[in-house]
Amino acid sequence: MNNPWPYLTDAEINEICSPLKNGAAQIRFLERLGMVVKPKPSGRPLVARTEFDRVMTGSNAMTKGQSTSAASSTPNVIGLQSFFKQRKHGTRT
Secondary structure, three states: OOOOOOEOOHHHHHHHHOOOOOHHHHHHHHHHOOOOOEEOOOOOEEOEHHHHHHHHHOOOOOOOOOOOOHHHHOOOHHHHHHHHHHOOOOOOO
16 A cells, blocks of 8 residues: 555554554654654654654665665775875865
């Protein structure tokens, strides 16, 4: 079922967090599940549908072009060192 909304609806959040009704309690519950949750101005939780899918399916949400290798998740130390070695220090004219 493809839902056109990018965020979970209040009804969906109420169903996930049942019996919790308080927005702050729902936010804490969803964060404990491992989701990134932002509070709305009303105090209710705002959860991206892709974030919910990522946590509930146990998979990493990856965009096109990202690699699953561990090497891509580590910093490029050699590239950073070379950047600082080539960088001019002091005033630039």
